[in-house]
Amino acid sequence: MSLLLAASTQRTIGWVLALLVTVPVLFLMVRRAFVIFAKADPEVGSEVELAPNRLPAVPDEFLEGTRLDRSLGAGLVTLALIGVLLPLYWLGEPGRIDGAEANWDRIFTDRGGESYEENCTSCHGPGGTAGNATFTLTDASGNFVSQVAWAAPALNTILTRFSEDEVRHVLNFGRNGVMPAWGGPGGGPMTEQQVNNLIVWMRSIQLDEDKIQANVRDGATERKAALLFEGDRDAMSDAEIADETARSMAAAEDFMAEVDAMLAPLEAEAEETLAARIAGVERLPEGETRDRELAKIDGQIESFVAADLLEEGFADQETLIGWGEILFSNRADSGVYGCARCHTAGFSYQAVELARTVDGNPVIDEYDQGGGAFGPSLTDGATVTRFIEPGQQQSFITIGSQTGVSYGSTGRSAGGSGQMPGFGARSEGGNDYNALLTQPEIAAIVAYERSL
Ligand code: HEC
Ligand code: HEC
Structure with a gap:
């Protein structure tokens, strides 16, 4: 509203001011030009009559009466104009500042977009x-x-x-x-x-959080299908490849249903534990406070489920680790939702897939998942030593590494490089970050990494 007001009144006031100043000035100029022009060619001798010192003096009644009143009147009008226009101008200021800021962002976003x-x-x-x-x-x-x-x-993301x-x-x-x-x-x-x-x-x-979650799940399902694909693509006909793709995709979706079935009772249990709080929040009037409180409860449910998954002796280790494996090596959007692109050598350029087509080359036959690339090796129980408690590993992956800050039970003496991304919802340096992975997803990855 203030922006709208600023945009319209701003312009109107500008026009009024411009007219107030330009019209009288133009009028005076034209009149002056006319006077000069009219007297451009005075008759000989006429200047004698015009000589100021020979004109009759203006009477006091006029100087102290009409003329004085006129001057004072003009002063009063000018003062009144300033008195009204200045506050009006001031009223539009917040709108102008907002407008300038929005423009500022837009200008730099546009420049960044062009450069990109x-x-x-x-x-x-x-x-x-x-x-x-x-x-x-x-x-x-x-x-x-x-x-x-x-x-x-x-x-x-x-x-x-x-x-x-x-x-x-x-x-x-x-x-x-x-x-x-x-x-x-x-x-x-x-x-x-x-x-x-x-x-x-x-x-x-x-992207917003819902879109991210959908991408993570689709990518993980596709990854499962790729792992379940049976046969040598090079020796198969197109029809056979299509059949096998459909079969492995269906099997992958069954697997995701297994994951959901594994989580459902844990979520129900967490909801039951929090039932009183949930009921309390639901009684709040709809609005920002209520949404914020419900989001907090969702976060708590996730944390409870993650803790259950990492509990020693958790029954469904096979599904949990299988889920962790596909989240770790998720290829969606060039691997941004996963870990393998930084922790598995050759994963970013499909070294194994390449080995089939380039002969006689030293490109690897099989990925050493978590064997280390840009990020350190996570195999041979490396993470079990680094993080004695699985919960510590969970929070490290949630937050990521920070430059110069050491982490884990046996911290790296030089500290982190800041190049290990944070994957969970977190607040850091006064900023809130959305979750790339949910807490249960991170727990599955932790379980997988600890099994390497
Ligand atoms: C020659 C190709 C190439 C060009 C050009 C390029 N990038 Fe990259 N960029 C990459 C690759 C490949 C990676 C991933 C490196 C890896 O896997 O370690 C990357 C990584 C990144 C990352 C880190 C992403 C992450 O999730 O870890 C950012 C940010 C980035 N690039 C931004 C840019 C921007 C902005 C530009 C343009 C100014 C740009 N890149 C130009 C190839 C390129
Ligand atoms: C953009 C590259 C990158 C991605 C993606 C990445 N990491 Fe890392 N990770 C690193 C780097 C680099 C380090 C070393 C710490 C540092 O330098 O700050 C590291 C360290 C770690 C460590 C500690 C290992 C140790 O012994 O110090 C764990 C555990 C880990 N990452 C897990 C993961 C998981 C799980 C994911 C996926 C959810 C992942 N990483 C994704 C780059 C990455």
Whole structure:
């Protein structure tokens, strides 16, 4: 409303002011020009009559009467105008500030978007929806092995996983020799402002939590289907591949139903524990407070379920670890919802799938899941030593690592690099982050990692 008011009154007041000033000025100028023009060619001798010192003096009655009144009147009108116009102008100020701020954001978002299209679309896909980078694989002595497509992550969840500073670090320095360095500190071509514009633009394309959850589940189901696919694609006909794809997809959906069945009683139990609180909140009038309280309760239910899943001797280990495995190696949107792209060598360029088509190359036959790549190895019980309690591992994955802060029971002395993303809902540095993964999903991954 204030913006609207500002936009319309602002313009009207501007016009009135402009007219108030320009009309009299124009009138005076025209009159003056007319007088000058009319007297441009005075008759000879007429100046004698016009000589000021020979004019009759203006009488006191006029000077102290009409003229004085007129001058004072004009002063009063000007004062009144200023008195009215200044507060009116002031009234529009908040609207103008809001307008300027909205414009400011829009300008930098637009600039970031243009820069993205120019510099990043080729790898990260249109609108930051994931793509591939061409990468040349070499062996240990630098000989050409193969040209591969390295998955370039979707950027529409990046600010759920990383803080702006952590994203700035990747933009400045690049990563793994495949993501180029863009910022000055890493030797790239962009100024700090240009890097910031990109971050402002990324902020404008972030997905909401419901969409993220749907993507996680679809990706995990597809991953399960890929693991359940039987037979050698290269030796199968198109019809056989289609049949086997349909069969493995149906089996994957059955598996997800098993996961739901595993969670349902735990959720019911948690809801029962919280029944009194839920009933209390539901009695609140509908609105922001109520929604916030219900969201808090949902968070608590998730935490209870996660704790149950990680309880020693949890009955359905097989489903739990199987679920953790597909969440860990989720390939959706170039792997952004999973862990394998950073913790499993070759996963980002499909090294195993590639081994089938490139002959005589040293590209691996099988993934060593969690064997370490950009992130450290998680195998041979590495996480069991690092985090004595599974709950510690759960909160580390929820929050991610922070630069220079050590973590775990046997903390890394140098502390984290900030490059391990946070995957759960959290508050950090005064900012709230949406969940990329729910607490039960993270618990499944913890169980899987501890089994490696
Ligand atoms: C040559 C291809 C290429 C270009 C061009 C490129 N990137 Fe990347 N980028 C990648 C790859 C590949 C990764 C993932 C690296 C890895 O797997 O370690 C990546 C990673 C990232 C990440 C970290 C994502 C995450 O979830 O970990 C961000 C942020 C990013 N890029 C932003 C950008 C922006 C912004 C631009 C344009 C200024 C850009 N990239 C240009 C290939 C590219
Ligand atoms: C963008 C790359 C990246 C992704 C994706 C990633 N990690 Fe990490 N992870 C790291 C890095 C880097 C470290 C080392 C800590 C540091 O440098 O801050 C790490 C450390 C860890 C550790 C501690 C290991 C140790 O011994 O220090 C665990 C556990 C872990 N990650 C689990 C996960 C899980 C689970 C996921 C997926 C839900 C995941 N990571 C996704 C990069 C990543």
